[in-house]
Amino acid sequence: MEDLKQFEITKEFFDAFKQAVDERNDHHIKSSLQDLHNADISLILEEFDAEDSRYVLKLLPNETSASIIRDLDVDTRKEFLAVFEANEIAAYIEELATDDGADILNELPVKRREEVIGFLKNEEKANYILELLRYDEDCAGGLMAKELVKANLEWTVIECIDEIRRQAENVEKIYSVYVVDETDKLLGRVSLKNLLLANTRAKVKNIYDPDIVSVQTYMEEEEIADIMQKYDLEVIPVVNVQGKLVGRITVDDIIDVIKELAEEERQIMAGISEDVEEDDNIWLLSRARLPWLIIGLMGGMIGAKLIGVFENVLAQVTAIAFFIPLIMATGGNVGIQSSALVVQSLASQMAFKDSLLQRVVKVFMVAIINGVVLSVIVYTFILITTDHNLALVVSAALFSVVILASLLGTLIPLLLEKLGFNPALASGPFITTTIDLIGLAVYFFVAHSLYKVV
């Protein structure tokens, strides 16, 4: 058994390897990489520039290099492939599964893509890839690979095994053989386990399982991920509108989808507007962050105008200003909590959700409990340290802000979902800025009203 050293590429190993690459020491390069998994070589190459990486990749067998390129980070891959010739890229693509080949082609500039396609020698593969390029990347058609093993209903087990043998080189992982009729309509599947245990002369139609979950080419990636998770599938067949089997999606691609969606949501919640990573360059990082910061800034300037309107209250009781941070922070926290709960429940696969009214009533009850607890704490604190009037103003405003922020935090993501936007946007800076402003307005309105009364 290969031991687990592949997870711990040491600094020494890396430095020696880097030196070998700098010196173009082919022997050392090849021998260092020999025992590594391709996915680990990808991680190492992330640290090299395109020219060095090209040098290393040319030393390895095409099949290995292709798989290393497939596992690179998208940005790195784009950079690397820019220094390769079109025919070299085509040779790598021919070594990969059709879905990975199509993904790489999709990342190339249009002109380059056409050049590379022109160099593809395996006609069947080229046609498959062209078919995949037609689909949107985020739907089943864009995720699926054409590689699969299918068998006709009338075949025997031995014919199935022959077919697997024929396809063995193309289809890296076989989980099941898909059963189709003469028109390629998907009828069911036979697992490899059952094929192995069946009598070799048995007919497929007598051993296949017709209970099969499939997805349509146009289905979106989120939905596919939910289905595969719900039914614990490691692979799912894709059919077109006529029910014909056109491809299959494997679970490794779905894990990538789930991770990407979580990352996207994190970026939305944090107010980062482009898909950036910490190792992107300074300009890109600044650009991704500025839009939401500027929106927050505009919110702050509107807030300044708003407080300006109540300048007379502030001039009369300076202490009103002391509690602006408290009101804003609490409003913001309550709003984010509320929207996060809604986003989470929208993402879960419940069959039946509570009605809008039930939801609002419940949120209202929770808000009242939280509002009362927080207001009592603040009232007591201010009463002890300052005076009764201020205590009354701040705690009344705080209570109103908690209720309002809860309701907005709940309704805004539901509204966004209805309008077809990502509900996680509700936890982002645009909405939190809005809730901040509403909180401020409520605070000064309450202060203004109560100070006139008391």
Place this chain on the structure above:
Amino acid sequence: MEDLKQFEITKEFFDAFKQAVDERNDHHIKSSLQDLHNADISLILEEFDAEDSRYVLKLLPNETSASIIRDLDVDTRKEFLAVFEANEIAAYIEELATDDGADILNELPVKRREEVIGFLKNEEKANYILELLRYDEDCAGGLMAKELVKANLEWTVIECIDEIRRQAENVEKIYSVYVVDETDKLLGRVSLKNLLLANTRAKVKNIYDPDIVSVQTYMEEEEIADIMQKYDLEVIPVVNVQGKLVGRITVDDIIDVIKELAEEERQIMAGISEDVEEDDNIWLLSRARLPWLIIGLMGGMIGAKLIGVFENVLAQVTAIAFFIPLIMATGGNVGIQSSALVVQSLASQMAFKDSLLQRVVKVFMVAIINGVVLSVIVYTFILITTDHNLALVVSAALFSVVILASLLGTLIPLLLEKLGFNPALASGPFITTTIDLIGLAVYFFVAHSLYKVV
């Protein structure tokens, strides 16, 4: 082929089913559920109370009911199982894989758990489950199932197939046969595909693949998820410290882990302190939200004291108060953006990360760009609407806050990671409150200093 109706349980279907359950109409209940996937029946039962669900589950074969119970939400399952007898639960557990059985036992109160274990009839399974109960739930030992097919190095292909036949009922999904020596030490694997294509008289030792990635029983779930994603695995063998094969983890469990970790991170970022869902009761929801709200509130009260210290500045220039929201919101936004980027980069599987110094320098550069842009906007705005002094104070404070919040937002998650905490905590209310307060302090300090000077 079963069509996709299982994803769209209609309101009509549900209402008719509910009526049948209310009327204890066994025939209707059974016929409605016949064509549904077990995972969908689980979703429907989430809407029923424990007694009704027990009635429905008793009508179905034990194997089906067991799988439905396995797919329930944890909270619902706890509620349901409370109304079952210990021997009934034992019967369900015997129908499930050992990992699922152990999970269910782990959810039961200690006394109940012992009772249920006492009722387990299958001795081998009981021993396996007891073994699994010893492990922490979040490590490989707690995730793995004992069900797997293993073969000795010296066996022939036909002996392997016989072993698969013997295990066929226990091991629902077989991806590979694990190859071990006489002491059960893991040596490699043979995929079912290769077994199917090999000559039946071939020896395992001549066809097995010794390049196999495995995990140790104590390895943590995050790490296992990373490994399975990196190497595109649908199953991974688990070995103990002696390298003996003790179980395997399948990808469906890892998808659940990935989803749970994402949800946990979302809750941390949103400041929710317990694992709650929107459909939990009002008290639980309030309780999960209050701790962080109170921390935010305390931050607000400290903020009030802080501003109080600078009351004379405020009395002199009321307009200082106008820009408190702007300073706080920008500081908070910058801090969250910075920490989200760090958390993301900590979660990614890069081989070599930038050094702390490189990171800080980069963050500093980005902060300067953002700080300059934001300060210029604010300076211009205030200059036009108010006066030069105020413009200078606010923009200088804003610039300092952007720099400070960037650095803190970057360093705090790194520090949390070093100390063994979840770095996502840095995007939660505790840290954002701290950044808010530091922002306020900087603002008033700058205002105080500059107004004395100008």
